[in-house]
Amino acid sequence: MDHEKVNILLVDDQPAKLLAYEVILKELGENLVVASSGREALEVLLKTEIAVILVDVCMPELDGFELAAMIREHPRFQKTAMIFISAIQVSDIDRLRGYEMGAVDYVPVPVIPEVLRAKVKVFAELYRKTRELERLNQDLEDRVRARTAELENSTAKLRESEERRTMAIAAGKMGSWDWDWLSGDWMWDDGQYRIFGVSPENFEVNPVNVQALLHPDDVDQLRKAIAEFNKGTRAYETEFRIVRPDGEVRWCVGTAAASADASGRVVRVSGVTVDITERKRAEERQNLLAREVDHRAKNALALAQSIVRLTRADEVKAYVNAVEGRINALARVHTILSLSSWQGAELSKLIEEELAPYSLGGQIKLAGPEVQLVPATAQTLALALHELFTNSAKYGALSTRSGRLAISWQADNDLLILTWDETGGPLVRTPKSRGFGTRSLLASVESQLGGQAQFDWRSEGLLCRLEVPLTHKSAATAAAQDKFETNSSPELQRASG
Template structure:
């Protein structure tokens, strides 16, 4: 029985205001300053770390309420640091919020949660939202500290209570419990409430009654709580109900109330004991999970979860039901193999093995999913394994319908093939009239006796030059067609590369009056290559160096011999190439500066094809700063026949459908 004596006075204990520590990890000091400005209003201790290693050192020295972690850092990145934090017993429960400007796709988000993140915010983020999220974890941390102190105080009071009379011992015990507690007689009349409830509601004085209790219950739930209390009194049975209880500062928090009948030695109901447990934080977490599930259900992608042993589906979102034309309930409990139609169980388990062992973080592959009626839908799948500590983990499968994408790719492929066929045909057809025009222009110039300074002779010179330019463009189009069709052949011969470099530079110097050409090459450097094609590559690089240096400046050409090949460098002092566009210039019709400097954007594509056909490689170095220019590098093996054979062998290796995430 709950004692009925008057409450015993206890000295109040004043404790200094507790502060939590927040760890901010980012390799950019500007980001740390920004985070400090956002979180300073919380009034907590802010600790800054500029690397994952420094963050781990801080974690050895103190406890933190929450960690804000940047994903991309030198050395240990955010994911690796989080994995090490979760391996340590003392720090594994610290919540981690990832802050990143990384891709938004599902693979990166699941990777963050797989490494123990409680949230994954993409930059730029709302400071108020970040501050709100951090304040929740700070409150949880401080509350946990408070509960630990209360538990220690409870143990102390229990030891003291053993020395007192039973009634006094029970009262002290009830008053020290963290939950609000009430006691009532068999007729439902309340006669006792513990100190926790009085402190929580601020009702330190006054007679206790059901009406007084209901005044602190949310208005929308008072009638329901009255009905629960009446049912407990009349039926003498256990009753439970969630409700909101007002704290003395006016804040409403969710509680779980349990009313349990108290019986005497004869089994008759002697009274009721009621306890209310604060579940507000749990309720908010459940609401957050519900919102997350609603988000998954709203996505068009198919999201499935299955356990690794029996491959049984444990979760399916609404997108899965739409994609597979089947109810979610029908999917749950079935095998993932009923959905995956492109592989048998043995092959599927081989696919899962590197994820289970941790060798790969995720798998990305294309397959088909089987619908209810037997039809199949092509999908791109991202598969990831999420461990569960000591328990069994689960696989998460996100499948996107790529039917429309495949149709678009097929249409684009057909359009490219048609375009290539047209370019090849048009180039061949243009060669005949160009050759005829070239011949007639040459014949006309002969009849004029070489008078090309003025009159018809000058016009014929201009016509002849434009015919040469048109012929070069046609040849480039033909070379592109040959590259696309794999018909660009090499005529290998042994010759002196150094001589070719000097000869080409002398020829180009006539066109480069404002661009002195400086050649640094050995006396002789022989090898087995296609002389005509390498002349074409070097001519193209020199032409580009001149064209993209409108203010003039020296063009340096250097040829050096290396162990297994030769290294050719062409450096100019022109406009340079921005780093983000350096991959574009080797694509067909790709130009870093648009049409400002002329050209079709085919020369570097053809040059790359010629160099790779030799078994070499071509690349560029440039900061994109005007005046600093660019440096193009060409590396070629000394024995092209062997290198080409090796390249062809590498091209014959089949491409797998699955790629590591």
């Protein structure tokens, strides 16, 4: 749908980041204006009408907080939406400071394109709708004021009803109304009846009936509006909820304008009601998505941090390879989970992703039913499988073409039993001490998943048996996993020692 473009100001001292934001926001179809410093941003604001400001918190000279404070001091920009982008961990105090300066939201780095676009789009649409409502309300007020003096009351009501009906239909989910302050008579157009879920045939418009359709928590809004008009206020706007006769709750924005006689006494109040339920629901979905993305990003970063911290190697190259392998394993399982919208992952798919580099000449055989793993189990089990494959490729059956690997699994009473059976490889001896891969595998399976890992170092090849709960976890296991996600488990820390 065609609409009037609004201006979005991007403020950052790094050209590369500005270019990235332009690429992300380009598909919104709005006008993107860039500024490489706080002072340049202020110059742009004085010359251009800006709907949304996207500003980096950390900048030289004027940082994001200082820029926001200066912007808010100007009367024109007191309601301009500002979104902060922060590459550092923002504390609650910093967030409070930002909101006091006028920020409406925060976006952490790395920026997720979909989330950034959605946030900017919401505030751009809000700005556009606000401007439309201001224009409509001004037009309505001018017409009501002119007609009151020129036309008889009956003719004015008929003409205003028709014109407001046309305006509401053209603008979307809108309705208009008129209240004769002296006689108490109300007039609703078709759009107003439609928003409230009633019809002219079975609903009489009067204060008692209208109040009965308002949400109990929002009735005071009506009383407050009447009190404001009695004090001399000529325009009023508020958000409120209605409860339709069928029980459905809808969100609305109401804008009202009062007309007065020569003595200044209010004689008529006219207004526009806009149904914003879909916008409210979209905002709720967006907020939920943002919280979900934030939660999953933090978990992924915690796992990556633990991998980097706990990996040990005698040489830099070996360390880099080990870290890259484990991070890649984590990335692969995240790809699988994202394709399922984080509902879960098939065990066979995890195994196939890990064995892809090694499946040469039919060395590997798989056998087992379809087993769906919850995200937390899939992440931890993927890392455990990575350690087994890496160890086998270095020292076990996959290190030679004569070696064979059989992986089988079964699910019994919510317990996954996976068997890893190597044969035909180099002669195996029981290790005098466990390496980091083996110790981290034990720690992750036993501590994170509440399962068991058993190793049998047979001369013909390693036999490993993993037992992992599929659904239920004890309170102790859940607590251990939460601790791992924030600072790694004690078992895994001991394994790195």
